[in-house]
Amino acid sequence: MAKMRQFAIVADIGGTNARFSRVALDTLALDQVAVYPCADFESLADALSHYQQEQQLTDIKDVAIAIACPVNDDEVRMTNFHWQFSIKGMQQQLKLNTLLVMNDFTAVAMCLPALADDQKIQIGGQSAVRGKPMAVLGAGTGLGVAHLVPVADKFIPLPGEGGHVDWAPQNEQEWFIQRQLAAQYGHVSPERLLSGPGLEAIYQALAALQQVATPALSAGEIGQQALSGSSTLAAAAVQQFYASLGSVAGDLALTLSTFGGVYVAGGIVPKLLPLLGSSEFRARFEAKGRFTDFNRQIPIFIVTAEQPGLLGAAVYLKQTLAG
Structure with missing residues (x-):
């Protein structure tokens, strides 16, 4: 029996735009990429929910977010935009199994072996x-x-x-x-x-x-x-x-x-x-x-x-x- 493919959602959040994608974790192939102006949403949770609903991905419960600000503890505050949130709170609000949040350049570093x-x-x-x-x-x-x-x-x-x-x-x-x-x-x-x-x-x-x-x-x-x-x-x-x-x-x-x-x-x-x-x-x-x-x-x-x-x-x- 073929193993069911595991998908997740990844995001790259800057001060102006929020980028989202579905990813197949076995191949790291990205698809269903969408880019939204951050100013269109009150919060990152709203933007992520909108992406899931628009792309019909509400069943995906593992999410990783790269964001343009320091990520040192549970409270995240963007440097060049007004979004701020608790990682644990957002995970509970959206009923996610996994919510991994990292600095945007941590994500860039992690991409190197996969290039x-x-x-x-x-x-x-x-x-x-x-x-x-x-x-x-x-x-x-x-x-x-x-x-x-x-x-x-x-x-x-x-x-x-x-x-x-x-x-x-x-x-x-x-x-x-x-x-x-x-x-x-x-x-x-x-x-x-x-x-x-x-x-x-x-x-x-x-x-x-x-x-x-x-x-x-x-x-x-x-x-x-x-x-x-x-x-x-x-x-x-x-x-x-x-x-x-x-x-x-x-x-x-x-x-x-x-x-x-x-x-x-x-x-x-x-x-x-x-x-x-x-x-x-x-x-x-x-x-x-x-x-x-x-x-x-x-x-x-x-x-x-x-x-x-x-x-x-x-x-x-x-x-x-x-x-």
């Missing part, structure tokens, strides 16, 4: 070593950072706030950028450069350095002008972005000897991928003095999967249900 070859692009280094630690960083609205450590036949995610450590300038241009940002923010972290607002800040700092009058542009506009070759200033901003991203990625590689690979996620890099090869990204990743040869071995992968948060939530739920 197919066509969901990642390798940039230099040797082959990833099975069973060794991995690191992931993702530039988008902010800069997410996490590690993933294999233990026996499971994976332990190590989320953190590595995007908020000190940023280390490496040359005169970067010292100028550092002074510009320090005057505005005080503390200068990698996130001040390696994010959408960070790309905009780099662009404005380089305009000041070159004494060029230019209107403020969005990160998307800077990227478009760099890709089209219509602006040398935009191209220089993207090159600086990639150089700094490589340095920070190299620091993460050293921190846990990530011979399982360093993975770059987030929305910015895949859109600017054609400009990566001509940048200092890989060179700066390796430029670690006495440990240059060490980092030279470590592969970098650009994550191109469309829904890494949903996939990672599914991996974590599958591992949790397996005990």
Whole structure:
């Protein structure tokens, strides 16, 4: 007799949109994906109930949610939206057997072992070593950072706030950028450069350095002008972005000897991928003095999967249900 297929629901909740999907836990295949504006619902429980009813999935009782805020105890409060809830309370309200809630970058870290070859692009280094630690960083609205450590036949995610450590300038241009940002923010972290607002800040700092009058542009506009070759200033901003991203990625590689690979996620890099090869990204990743040869071995992968948060939530739920 064929074994009945087990399905679950996974969600990836950001400050603007809530993404839901059904997942087959044996294959981790996602389907029935739906995206809703968070503002359409009073609570996350309402959004999840609406999804179940709209997709006729009210019989599914195992749910995993990745959410854009810290998840340290039972009470969850979103950073950039008004939703807040008790995990236990929501589980009881919706009569769920399992409700697993995790930080969104914990989910991104958990997706790494499940990525197919066509969901990642390798940039230099040797082959990833099975069973060794991995690191992931993702530039988008902010800069997410996490590690993933294999233990026996499971994976332990190590989320953190590595995007908020000190940023280390490496040359005169970067010292100028550092002074510009320090005057505005005080503390200068990698996130001040390696994010959408960070790309905009780099662009404005380089305009000041070159004494060029230019209107403020969005990160998307800077990227478009760099890709089209219509602006040398935009191209220089993207090159600086990639150089700094490589340095920070190299620091993460050293921190846990990530011979399982360093993975770059987030929305910015895949859109600017054609400009990566001509940048200092890989060179700066390796430029670690006495440990240059060490980092030279470590592969970098650009994550191109469309829904890494949903996939990672599914991996974590599958591992949790397996005990």
